[in-house]
Amino acid sequence: MSRRRSGFIPTLAGLAIFAGLTPTTLRADEVIVLLPAESALKTPESRQRLIVQELEKGEAGSQLVEGIEWSSSDPAIAEVVDGVIRPVKDGSATITAKVGGKSASSKVTVAGMGAPFAWGFREHVEPILAKQGCNSGACHGALAGKGGFRLSLRGYDPATDFFNIVKQDRGRRVELADPGRSLLLAKPSGGIAHKGGVKFETNSLDYKILAGWIASGATPPEDSDAVVQELEVLPSRSLHRKGQDQQILVRAKYSDGRVEDVTRWVKWSSADESVCRVDEQGKASVVGPGEGSIVAWYASKLAIARITVPYEAQSPADAATVDNRKTRGFIDEQIDKQLTRLNLPASPACTDAEFVRRAYVDTIGRIPSVDEARAFLSDASATKRDALIDRLLAMPEFADYWTYKWSDLLMLNGTRLRPIALKSYYQWIHKQVAEGAPWDKFVREIITATGESAENGPTNFYALSQSPEDMTENVSQAFLGLSIACAKCHNHPLEKWTNDQYYGMASLFSRVKAKGWGGEGRSGDGLRTLYAAETGELVQPRTGKPQPPTPLDGQALSFDDPADRRIALAKWMTSPENPYFARSIANRIWANFFNVGLVEKVDDMRVSNPASNDALLSAAADYLAKEKFNLKALMKVILQSNAYQRSSKPLAGNKLDRRFYSRYYPRRMMAEVLHDAIVQVTDVPTKFDFIAFPGADKEKTDFYPMGTRAVQLYDSAVENYFLQTFGRNQRRIVCECERSDEPTMVQVLHLSNGATLNEKLRAPGNRLARLLKLRQEGMSGSALIDEIYLSCLSRYPTEAEREHLLALLPRPGDKPEGEVVEDFYWGLMSSREFLFNH
Template identity: 35%
Template sequence: MFFLRAMPSALLAATAVQAAPQLVSFQHEVLPVLTRQGCNAGTCHGSPSGKGGFALSLFAFDAVADHASLTRDLLGRRVDIFNPELSLILRKPSTELAHRGGVKLPKGSPEYGILRDWIEQGAGKDPAGTPRCEGIEVTPSTAVTLRWPRHVQQLRVTARFGDGSRRNITHLSQFTSSDEAILEVDRVGKVTGRRHGQAAVMVRYLEHVAALPFTFVKPVPGFRWTNPPVANYIDTLVHAKLRELEFKPSGLCADSEFLRRVYLDLTGMLPDAAEAAAFLANENPGKRARLIDKLLASPEHAVFWAQHWGDLLRVSPTKLRSMGVEVMNRWLVNAMAENMPHDQFARALITASGDTFVNAPANYFRSASSRDDALETTTQLFLGTRLACAKCHNHPYDRWTQDHYYGMGAFFHRVKRIEVDNKKGGKGEVLVGTAIEGEVTHPRTGHKIAPWLPGRGEVTVPKGTDRRKIFADWLTHRDNPWFGRTAVNRIWAHLMGRGIVQPVDDFRDSNPPVNGPLLDALTRDFAAHGFDRSHLIRVILNSRTYQASSRTQRSNVGDLILFSHFQPRLLTAEQLLDAVCRVTGLPEKFDGLPAGTRATALPSPQMNHAFLRAFGQPARATACTCERSTEPQLSQALEFLRGGLVHGKLESSDNRFRKALDAGSSDQGIVTELYWMAYSRPPSQEELTVAIQHIAQAVDRSTALADVCWAIFNTNEFMFQN
């Protein structure tokens, strides 16, 4: 039996009562100390190749290898059981000898004492039968809200062991802040707020990870909540969080802003001038809700949202061949048009078999071309989890272990892919199926790994059953806490510009939602309506939260994540290209596609298209939304300054304003139409006056109108969704 010590041996020696020395646990004291001090971090000796010839497993996930590295490697010089103070494991991190990592283990520190005592006791492994830690608990156990000046909280960490015992391990735990600008946490678990906002503290002890969300409120002088109107439960829950943090929501956006916003979100397109004028003239209070219904039922909506899923599913000729792209895109468009429930959508992909040129969902396993790829893609898309880190070691920031990785990988291990090329009488299709046997071997232990599911543990699959169906049953069950939340968060992010959890595919305890009750309510609604995508979109779009103005107020200018106002965002590459084409009246031509094909309807990336590439069109090489660049770049400015596409459309004799000139339209009429097409609104009197004066002073009207159109293109109102 061993006891975790709260004091170093130097302090114990000073006590009046002499007691038998406590046995230092290698597993439960030494390894946590190495983690706490950063010795086995990825930037230090926990990197794959170690540092300075000394390698440890990342965050102590392999205790056997770590013990061997400490006690046997380097001819045993790292520990000196006869004279512990001469051990390299003490002398280097205390900088008694040169150490590139600096001081990691100050002499006289409690951590130094633990390592020294362990060496003095023979640097052994723990005795057989030593109970293992089964989990940790952090106190306080629920989300904490602190208000200035009481913005400090002490944490306590307790370990639960297999023999039923519980021990305080605060002094052996590692504490990390998710946002040091908002909160700092010291080595003993004291949390101090630094500014207004939300952040989490991650606590690590061995492979166990826990996180505790914090909200810090600095009272705003004179703040008074005025009970703004709500349209549905979304507004109620958003307002509750805003009130807690003393922000106020912005008012509703103008009709022109809503019209442009919802068209872009649902169809990827701008409305034409006539549609915009009619909408603004309509005084019916229910016109916004009716427009939402109309756009959700439009074919353009299905095509545009199919493109969004095409990005995530890596639909490209490089992965699927041209024929595979064609059948997969058609299937995605049909799935969106028919509003296929999300659970059926996921199941169709995950359990697909057959010819990839015939059964479109089978292309899922052509893009995900290996067991590990299929596992990582599935968990990222449908569980919101980046599991790849657990392939080689336990996940450094989440609960997933290497055992979990290979246990879930067992569900995809038997998937087989056979390419039928020309020599075999095929056209490059892949036949997807499953083998009747085959088990995963753990790369570290060499043991066979049984299928494993979160919340269920090891799963027995009847012989002859496709393991993927068992996985799909678990995945799409309404009680699965990850499936619905991940789908809801993706849809919310597509419409609101950022997820309730951000990044959208990085759900973990140390990355909590900015509004947990909102995410939970949306998830319940989604599941209760049979994972109906259109229903959820309709609820979000009808909320005042979605329809909020992008203009900030003094009372919410500091909020970037709580949805107090709409966050402007750059149009996607395809949206922006279509917008340029829409305003100029000149469709773009794409290789191998029919004339008139919109960029937002492209079935796969056009990698030779300079404009699309500059504005972040993804190559669809990964299943991560991060592949699509959304940040402004210098190359984008150059496309509008001297890029061939924009200037070619402005100079074309067939563009909208040159045709209007030829038809005898007035300058005012042409400028007004350009504004309606670009902004879904007429020009203000000042905008119209400036444009007309510029045209009147020009030698050539058509050149002057090209200037006006170019100036429109270069405004934030055009390039951003507001």
């Protein structure tokens, strides 16, 4: 049916997008710096590249590349040509760079010039193969290799790579007596036809290294070889303007104490190409405002260089409205510091009406009732927002909403668990949330769960994850925000996690056993008993041997210890010192309230996916650990912050910002909350039916009595067209990607002509019917319109809106009045102001 009978077409102002700002120019009195400030060259083939940076506001600014005069205090010890230091003999020297009237210096120490030197397989050959893409997934690093030649992906297995290069097929790929005839050199240099094309020239350093390694006997990798322990990037943080370039340097720190410049062999990527891009040589190009991150990968290690590009000068029009309130704690301190650095103005405080609706939706998953909204708006006390926050955190709906959120995370799904097990799991989660169980306790009880599935709900985590591999992947993603599945077959190509670390983690679950039914199917009553055996190992496929049980970056456990390994895992995982645990849950909580995580997506806490404000995420994690993982404590400081209470309406100077919290970011309410809002406004509940399990002839149970809200559903097996259409979490995998807030034409059509909204607006005895009865009993048109706006939008109408609607409203008792009021409701409930949390 058409919804334009009354001529009422609602609009929503203030949900616009953002524009940016630029930094001030460098002052003449600011100086330059040479990076790195010190270097040590310990082999005849060691080199160190230097870069010259201007200093701006006490940190690295623009890179200088022209007009530089290089000199060495002692060329007999160290030479410098075009900014690259080459060792000559043992000793120390100072390298100086002069630009105009400014100069900077760097100290260099040379040692080991008289010691024998040979190129190594692990340290030199493997990095070349990785840089040239020879061991990438698209080339010989594919699972089946290419052209009969297979390498481990990005060199994660040097021993096997050495065998395949030097020994396999009777050593046909290497000619020790004549390195130039080696296929390893002839093909990538173009001497022999190569499907991968020419990778390097015969006069290149890469060719020289490979040829030198072969000529010296193609020595194999040894367990005693020095290995890379960490990477250092220079500059680690720098300030720039659009159009500028910045060379990034990378130094590898080895286990034998050496520090080598490995910039040449680094694999590069940009975490945000709208801010900066990077080429194969590590030169970053600034393309837009914001804070970008350049990711450097070398030898399965990662490091990040942050590039800050301030937005353009603030508009004079912003000055009168910018948020100048006093900071309220560490959240505002960190955000305001970054906004200043980025030259972003902060939008002013939101109105009381915006705050009350926003806080209800974000904290307890529903909109305020008419009485709740009216009471808050009429309260004149200066502390009413803080008082509301305390009430919300204590409301029973808090437990319903956050139980639903954690049920998404833990994949409660009636297609995979029998009803009695599902109910047990849900009720356990609800009890923990209602009682305010600390997050570390909550997670420990899940990880170490034992017993019968109907009596101890968290044991069902292991019914949904039945192999050691699934257990470790789901635990890592749910509670650490780490996706380590790629490391199951090889070292993670985008992270630091190795194949051995994956199986070390999985070995912690190798003794988890169960009796009874524990998966999908029709037989049995669904009851199972979970226990930890005293023996049993998981074989690492690559080595054919069990991998020592070891938490990620933790200490290995003994194979002989009969104790439940999950106890040690839980202790390591929930420790305040764990660098992943507190950050992961702090980021999830943050994303719920700000609609944008400090790390996006919230369960993708890769080093190569850095936070938009790492100092803030660290502060939030530290605060949570200090509060003994009381999630409500973090929620409270978020709700109280100026940042959370800012308007969603952009200023001229911040309308391009989507990551730095200069304003509140509007987002459509999640499917279940939106559904419940429609039910609340119309006062017409939905009857939900639970589908017990696949193949059960759609057996329906009485799990959900009439009046159950969508956020009170135990699982995602409920068939509901509205929830499906609006992107509810299907709970098939542990991934935030299972939920969608993307708009679709189907959603528009369903709101316009679908059953959910229209049938509830027409249902006998609904809110509309009661208001019409009051109208007949003498309710004024103005009071009627107030009720409509308070129930839908938690605010009073503006004078313009009131006058417009009063002109459209028939006299009491007139026949079309019901249709007009229905159109008023439909117009508001299909508007962005209703659909979005703003």
